[in-house]
Amino acid sequence: MIREKPWFAVAYMFLVTVFFSSIVIGLTQLTRERVEANERLAFERAVLSVLPDIRIEEMTRPKIHNMFVETIEEPNESSRNAYVARRHGQAAAYVLPISGQGFWAPIKGVIGIETDRRTITGVAFYEQKETPGLGAEITKAPFRNQFEGKVIWPHGDPIEIKRPGETLGENEVHAVTGATQTSNRLEIIINKALERWRDQSAGEGGGDQ
Amino acid sequence: MNITSQMSHALVVFVSAIFTQNILLSYFLGLCPFIGVSREVKTSFGLGLAVIFVMTSTCLLNWVAYQVVLEPLGLHFFRFIMFIIIIAAFVQFVEMVIERYSPSLYQRLGIFLPLITVNCAILGASLFMVIRDYSFVATVGYGLGSGIGWFLAIMAMAGIRQRLTNERIPRGLQGPGITLIIAGLMALAFIGFTGVLQGN
Amino acid sequence: MRPIGAENRKLIAEGLWQSNPVFKQVLGICSTLAVTNLVLNTVVMCVALIFTLSLSAFTVAVLRTLTPRNIRMMVETLIIAFYVIIVDILLKAYWPEMSSSLGPYVGLIITNCIIMGRCEACANANPSGKALLDGLFNALGYSFVLLIVAGLRELFGMGTFLGLTVPYFSGPYWDKWIIMVMPPGAFFVLAIVVWVFRSIQTAKENKAK
Numbered sequence: 001m002i003r004e005k006p007w008f009a010v011a012y013m014f015l016v017t018v019f020f021s022s023i024v025i026g027l028t029q030l031t032r033e034r035v036e037a038n039e040r041l042a043f044e045r046a047v048l049s050v051l052p053d054i055r056i057e058e059m060t061r062p063k064i065h066n067m068f069v070e071t072i073e074e075p076n077e078s079s080r081n082a083y084v085a086r087r088h089g090q091a092a093a094y095v096l097p098i099s100g101q102g103f104w105a106p107i108k109g110v111i112g113i114e115t116d117r118r119t120i121t122g123v124a125f126y127e128q129k130e131t132p133g134l135g136a137e138i139t140k141a142p143f144r145n146q147f148e149g150k151v152i153w154p155h156g157d158p159i160e161i162k163r164p165g166e167t168l169g170e171n172e173v174h175a176v177t178g179a180t181q182t183s184n185r186l187e188i189i190i191n192k193a194l195e196r197w198r199d200q201s202a203g204e205g206g207g208d209q
Numbered sequence: 210m211n212i213t214s215q216m217s218h219a220l221v222v223f224v225s226a227i228f229t230q231n232i233l234l235s236y237f238l239g240l241c242p243f244i245g246v247s248r249e250v251k252t253s254f255g256l257g258l259a260v261i262f263v264m265t266s267t268c269l270l271n272w273v274a275y276q277v278v279l280e281p282l283g284l285h286f287f288r289f290i291m292f293i294i295i296i297a298a299f300v301q302f303v304e305m306v307i308e309r310y311s312p313s314l315y316q317r318l319g320i321f322l323p324l325i326t327v328n329c330a331i332l333g334a335s336l337f338m339v340i341r342d343y344s345f346v347a348t349v350g351y352g353l354g355s356g357i358g359w360f361l362a363i364m365a366m367a368g369i370r371q372r373l374t375n376e377r378i379p380r381g382l383q384g385p386g387i388t389l390i391i392a393g394l395m396a397l398a399f400i401g402f403t404g405v406l407q408g409n
Numbered sequence: 410m411r412p413i414g415a416e417n418r419k420l421i422a423e424g425l426w427q428s429n430p431v432f433k434q435v436l437g438i439c440s441t442l443a444v445t446n447l448v449l450n451t452v453v454m455c456v457a458l459i460f461t462l463s464l465s466a467f468t469v470a471v472l473r474t475l476t477p478r479n480i481r482m483m484v485e486t487l488i489i490a491f492y493v494i495i496v497d498i499l500l501k502a503y504w505p506e507m508s509s510s511l512g513p514y515v516g517l518i519i520t521n522c523i524i525m526g527r528c529e530a531c532a533n534a535n536p537s538g539k540a541l542l543d544g545l546f547n548a549l550g551y552s553f554v555l556l557i558v559a560g561l562r563e564l565f566g567m568g569t570f571l572g573l574t575v576p577y578f579s580g581p582y583w584d585k586w587i588i589m590v591m592p593p594g595a596f597f598v599l600a601i602v603v604w605v606f607r608s609i610q611t612a613k614e615n616k617a618k
Contacts, residue, residue, distance in 0.1 A: 012475070024494050133567055237443045297482060329440065400593070
């Protein structure tokens with residue numbers, strides 16, 4: 001029987017793999033644009049949501065994209081790798097990307113900083129795969145809102161994430177209850193980015209155009 | 210990353226894979242054989258060792274496959290298929306070698322080797338290794354640590370279950386029921402390790 | 410269409426109750442247990458599993474006469490991986506937030522022991538229609554038990570069901586059981602659900618005797 005010939009197994013495996021793989025590749029190509037658009041939109045939405053005075057929930061997809069294009073400027077030398085949000089030509093805030101390893105997979109987000117270069121306007125995440133109900137709570141308002149008005153500490157850890165229940169200082173927020181691993185990692189991610197930003201800023205005088 | 214910082218990173222990964230991020234108790238992977246086989250310490254020992262060996266080896270093989278073949282060609286989504294094939298082929302190969310060189314060991318291992326192929330922890334470990342972008346040294350630490358962590362969990366479970374053999378357990382809880390409760394208690398205990406390590 | 414024959418009815422009963430994959434066989438729970446802390450995520454995972462299991466069993470059965478025996482497990486794995494990747498691609502393109510929430514678990518459906526188990530036990534030796542039914546009802550049996558687990562976990566742990574707040578459980582008089590949202594909670598709830606169903610099953614068998 002043809003089934004038992006030794007070469008048949010290899011040929012069959014090869015054919016089956018090629019057949020199914022081509023369907024997968026085809027489907028990937030078909031949806032590629034959409035997937036990239038989704039990712040781009042998630043990023044733009046995150047950047048806009050940390051800016052003060054923007055009501056992101058009420059905005060449609062095209063509106064978000066247009067506002068992003070109008071308001072946000074690519075990072076440059078003087079902003080030290082942060083995006084610059086401009087209003088009427090003036091820099092209104094900086095948006096610093098943050099990323100690093102979470103508990104399950106990389107966490108990517110942005111942190112908004114005022115023009116005084118020390119007060120935080122907010123934090124938002126556009127990519128994370130943490131445990132729903134636990135680590136994933138970092139994307140929800142109660143956790144994120146804590147960051148508004150907090151201050152980047154001039155030396156040592158810029159921000160500290162404390163256990164729930166502890167009294168908080170100007171640069172401290174509470175962790176998500178039950179999500180110690182994610183909270184620990186997030187602290188590391190945020191501080192790595194903020195430390196670099198803070199120490200680069202310190203190298204020059206204040207104020208920028 | 211120079212070699213010393215790579216090694217210290219690998220060490221942190223190794224220790225956390227055993228305790229704070231135990232692949233079974235924190236990530237729920239490898240439950241089926243864990244619940245099914247953990248009745249006896251002896252069998253669990255054999256299976257656990259086999260898992261350590263297969264997990265470490267396949268993590269390394271998959272790392273090579275990913276870096277050498279999939280990355281350069283941009284075929285990331287193929288990793289599912291490629292990893293599973295490598296795992297299945299490796300286990301098949303190991304089975305053949307053992308059968309040839311040590312028939313007594315082959316007899317003792319019996320059904321375990323094919324069982325390992327479908328152990329989700331093996332595939333899961335490789336997938337995590339890719340997501341976390343581990344270096345070669347870190348992959349060694351991760352594969353070895355995850356295997357040892359799984360081994361520890363199943364040994365502890367077998368030890369506890371063996372002690373319970375003469376206890377009166379309600380009919381509905383016998384077998385998987387009580388095993389799940391013990392697993393829950395172990396998971397609870399392991400959460401206590403969380404504060405031990407920072408930053409990997 | 411022929412009416413559902415006795416043989417098929419037996420198949421359905423087996424999958425849903427007699428040999429229920431979760432409480433009787435205790436198979437394949439790894440991939441879903443982690444996401445059972447939210448009912449919505451569990452629903453999506455279960456739909457993915459129903460899709461994958463039914464179609465994989467069907468495909469394996471269709472190809473059973475061609476596939477050489479010694480590579481049949483690799484071919485089965487390939488087919489399962491194919492359907493899982495399709496689910497993954499569709500989620501990424503059309504429901505990105507859910508794709509993020511489910512994270513690595515969609516990929517892990519590939520190693521789900523039930524799918525491989527049913528392919529080996531049934532699909533390899535039965536006509537495609539029968540294999541499809543077998544796969545479908547095993548998956549349904551799997552789903553309903555896990556949905557119960559998820560319902561309990563979300564209700565006690567977060568006071569919501571499908572994301573909607575439930576009156577007493579989210580109010581000030583109920584202290585949310587955070588443990589329900591964490592891994593140990595999953596183990597405990599599943600243990601109790603297994604206990605209950607097995608007891609019911611034994612009672613029914615005793616009555617039938």
